[in-house]
Amino acid sequence: MEGKRKKSASAIINENNGTQMRLEKLCEGLERHTTSVPEVADSRMITLEALVVDLKSQVARKVAESAS
Secondary structure, rough: OOOOOOHHHHHHHHHHHHHHHHHHHHHHHHHHHOOOOOOOHHHHHHHHHHHHHHHHHHHHHHHHHHHH
């Protein structure tokens, strides 16, 4: 047991700071190489707009068929 040395508080803090810095650099790299993903609300809005356009085209087609 005497062969093991206790780490001082400053050594532990320095290790933690180094780990934190490595994690921050990793996150920065991920942010640069990650594409943005639309928010769920945006996706729902696009889907709703697509449905409205589809319904309008179906109604227009039926009106054109009934007029013929």
